[in-house]
Amino acid sequence: MRRLEYLLMALLLLSNPLALALSSDKDQPVELAADSVDLDEAKQVSVYKGDVDLRQGSMRLRADQVTVQHQGRKPDRLIAVGRPVRFEQRTGKGKKVKARARRAEYEVNSEVLTLIGDAVLTQDGDTLKSDRIVYDRVRHKVKAGAAAKGKKRVRITIQPGK
Numbered sequence: 001m002r003r004l005e006y007l008l009m010a011l012l013l014l015s016n017p018l019a020l021a022l023s024s025d026k027d028q029p030v031e032l033a034a035d036s037v038d039l040d041e042a043k044q045v046s047v048y049k050g051d052v053d054l055r056q057g058s059m060r061l062r063a064d065q066v067t068v069q070h071q072g073r074k075p076d077r078l079i080a081v082g083r084p085v086r087f088e089q090r091t092g093k094g095k096k097v098k099a100r101a102r103r104a105e106y107e108v109n110s111e112v113l114t115l116i117g118d119a120v121l122t123q124d125g126d127t128l129k130s131d132r133i134v135y136d137r138v139r140h141k142v143k144a145g146a147a148a149k150g151k152k153r154v155r156i157t158i159q160p161g162k
Contacts, residue, residue: 025057058090111137
Protein backbone atom coordinates (compact mmCIF):
# COMPACT_ATOMS: atom_id res chain seq x y z
CA MET A 1 0.00 0.00 0.00
CA ARG A 2 2.85 2.38 0.85
CA ARG A 3 4.29 1.87 -2.65
CA LEU A 4 0.96 2.89 -4.22
CA GLU A 5 0.95 6.07 -2.13
CA TYR A 6 4.42 6.98 -3.42
CA LEU A 7 3.33 6.37 -7.00
CA LEU A 8 0.25 8.56 -6.62
CA MET A 9 2.31 11.29 -4.95
CA ALA A 10 4.85 11.14 -7.78
CA LEU A 11 2.15 11.54 -10.40
CA LEU A 12 0.69 14.50 -8.53
CA LEU A 13 4.10 16.13 -8.28
CA LEU A 14 4.62 15.73 -11.99
CA SER A 15 1.14 16.84 -13.02
CA ASN A 16 0.65 19.89 -10.79
CA PRO A 17 3.32 22.04 -12.45
CA LEU A 18 1.58 21.49 -15.78
CA ALA A 19 -1.65 22.70 -14.26
CA LEU A 20 0.17 25.93 -13.42
CA ALA A 21 1.22 26.60 -17.02
CA LEU A 22 0.99 30.26 -17.90
CA SER A 23 -2.69 31.00 -18.45
CA SER A 24 -1.73 33.92 -20.70
CA ASP A 25 -0.20 31.52 -23.27
CA LYS A 26 -3.56 30.70 -24.85
CA ASP A 27 -4.19 34.43 -25.43
CA GLN A 28 -0.92 34.83 -27.36
CA PRO A 29 -0.64 34.57 -31.15
CA VAL A 30 0.47 31.24 -32.63
CA GLU A 31 3.70 31.39 -34.66
CA LEU A 32 4.51 28.46 -36.90
CA ALA A 33 7.51 27.78 -39.15
CA ALA A 34 8.03 24.74 -41.40
CA ASP A 35 9.78 23.75 -44.62
CA SER A 36 6.41 23.25 -46.37
CA VAL A 37 2.67 23.38 -45.79
CA ASP A 38 -0.29 21.70 -47.51
CA LEU A 39 -3.65 23.38 -46.88
CA ASP A 40 -6.92 21.62 -47.73
CA GLU A 41 -9.85 23.97 -47.09
CA ALA A 42 -12.47 21.39 -48.10
CA LYS A 43 -11.21 18.87 -45.53
CA GLN A 44 -10.28 21.63 -43.05
CA VAL A 45 -6.80 20.16 -42.58
CA SER A 46 -3.34 21.70 -42.80
CA VAL A 47 -0.14 19.65 -42.79
CA TYR A 48 3.16 21.30 -41.89
CA LYS A 49 6.29 19.33 -42.82
CA GLY A 50 10.00 19.58 -42.17
CA ASP A 51 11.55 21.04 -39.02
CA VAL A 52 8.20 22.32 -37.71
CA ASP A 53 8.50 24.90 -34.92
CA LEU A 54 5.23 26.01 -33.29
CA ARG A 55 5.21 28.68 -30.56
CA GLN A 56 2.52 30.31 -28.48
CA GLY A 57 3.59 32.40 -25.52
CA SER A 58 5.97 30.30 -23.42
CA MET A 59 4.90 27.07 -25.17
CA ARG A 60 7.07 25.57 -27.91
CA LEU A 61 6.50 22.40 -29.94
CA ARG A 62 9.06 21.02 -32.40
CA ALA A 63 8.35 18.09 -34.72
CA ASP A 64 9.05 16.61 -38.14
CA GLN A 65 5.38 17.02 -39.11
CA VAL A 66 2.30 18.64 -37.57
CA THR A 67 -1.23 18.03 -38.84
CA VAL A 68 -3.89 20.51 -37.73
CA GLN A 69 -7.58 19.63 -38.05
CA HIS A 70 -9.84 22.69 -38.04
CA GLN A 71 -13.45 23.48 -37.13
CA GLY A 72 -14.06 26.64 -39.11
CA ARG A 73 -11.13 28.97 -38.39
CA LYS A 74 -10.26 27.38 -35.06
CA PRO A 75 -7.87 24.44 -34.62
CA ASP A 76 -9.66 21.39 -33.22
CA ARG A 77 -6.92 18.74 -33.04
CA LEU A 78 -3.15 18.71 -33.53
CA ILE A 79 -1.11 15.61 -34.32
CA ALA A 80 2.68 15.91 -34.23
CA VAL A 81 5.14 13.21 -35.24
CA GLY A 82 8.90 13.28 -34.95
CA ARG A 83 12.10 11.67 -33.85
CA PRO A 84 11.21 12.87 -31.28
CA VAL A 85 8.46 15.46 -30.92
CA ARG A 86 9.65 17.97 -28.30
CA PHE A 87 7.41 20.15 -26.14
CA GLU A 88 8.25 22.71 -23.48
CA GLN A 89 6.28 25.30 -21.56
CA ARG A 90 6.98 27.63 -18.67
CA THR A 91 4.75 27.28 -15.61
CA GLY A 92 3.17 30.10 -13.63
CA LYS A 93 6.02 29.62 -11.15
CA GLY A 94 8.62 30.26 -13.86
CA LYS A 95 9.80 26.65 -14.15
CA LYS A 96 10.01 24.71 -17.40
CA VAL A 97 8.07 21.54 -18.09
CA LYS A 98 9.51 19.45 -20.92
CA ALA A 99 8.09 16.48 -22.78
CA ARG A 100 9.13 14.31 -25.68
CA ALA A 101 7.65 11.36 -27.57
CA ARG A 102 7.49 9.90 -31.06
CA ARG A 103 3.92 11.20 -31.42
CA ALA A 104 1.87 13.86 -29.64
CA GLU A 105 -1.87 14.47 -30.01
CA TYR A 106 -3.62 17.52 -28.58
CA GLU A 107 -7.39 17.90 -28.39
CA VAL A 108 -7.93 21.66 -28.28
CA ASN A 109 -11.47 21.77 -26.83
CA SER A 110 -10.91 19.21 -24.06
CA GLU A 111 -7.27 20.32 -23.51
CA VAL A 112 -5.98 16.73 -23.43
CA LEU A 113 -2.38 16.07 -24.49
CA THR A 114 -1.40 12.48 -25.33
CA LEU A 115 2.25 11.50 -25.72
CA ILE A 116 2.81 8.17 -27.48
CA GLY A 117 5.96 6.13 -27.97
CA ASP A 118 8.96 6.53 -25.65
CA ALA A 119 7.13 9.34 -23.85
CA VAL A 120 9.03 11.35 -21.23
CA LEU A 121 7.71 14.19 -19.03
CA THR A 122 10.26 16.16 -16.95
CA GLN A 123 10.35 19.06 -14.50
CA ASP A 124 13.03 19.98 -11.95
CA GLY A 125 14.79 16.66 -12.52
CA ASP A 126 11.62 14.67 -11.72
CA THR A 127 10.82 12.38 -14.64
CA LEU A 128 7.90 10.23 -15.76
CA LYS A 129 8.61 7.73 -18.58
CA SER A 130 6.07 5.51 -20.27
CA ASP A 131 4.94 4.19 -23.64
CA ARG A 132 1.94 6.51 -23.32
CA ILE A 133 1.25 9.56 -21.13
CA VAL A 134 -2.13 11.31 -21.17
CA TYR A 135 -2.39 14.72 -19.52
CA ASP A 136 -5.82 16.28 -18.98
CA ARG A 137 -5.17 19.99 -18.39
CA VAL A 138 -8.77 20.73 -17.34
CA ARG A 139 -9.03 17.99 -14.70
CA HIS A 140 -5.32 18.23 -13.76
CA LYS A 141 -4.82 14.49 -14.20
CA VAL A 142 -1.99 12.41 -15.62
CA LYS A 143 -2.39 8.80 -16.71
CA ALA A 144 0.56 6.71 -17.84
CA GLY A 145 0.91 3.15 -19.03
CA ALA A 146 1.72 0.90 -21.94
CA ALA A 147 0.24 1.78 -25.32
CA ALA A 148 -0.13 -1.96 -26.01
CA LYS A 149 0.10 -5.17 -24.03
CA GLY A 150 3.59 -6.41 -23.32
CA LYS A 151 5.19 -2.99 -23.68
CA LYS A 152 7.36 -1.04 -21.27
CA ARG A 153 6.43 -0.30 -17.67
CA VAL A 154 5.97 3.18 -16.22
CA ARG A 155 9.18 4.61 -14.73
CA ILE A 156 9.25 7.52 -12.27
CA THR A 157 12.28 9.35 -10.88
CA ILE A 158 11.76 11.85 -8.06
CA GLN A 159 14.66 14.02 -6.93
CA PRO A 160 15.13 14.58 -3.19
CA GLY A 161 13.61 17.83 -1.90
CA LYS A 162 15.87 20.86 -2.05
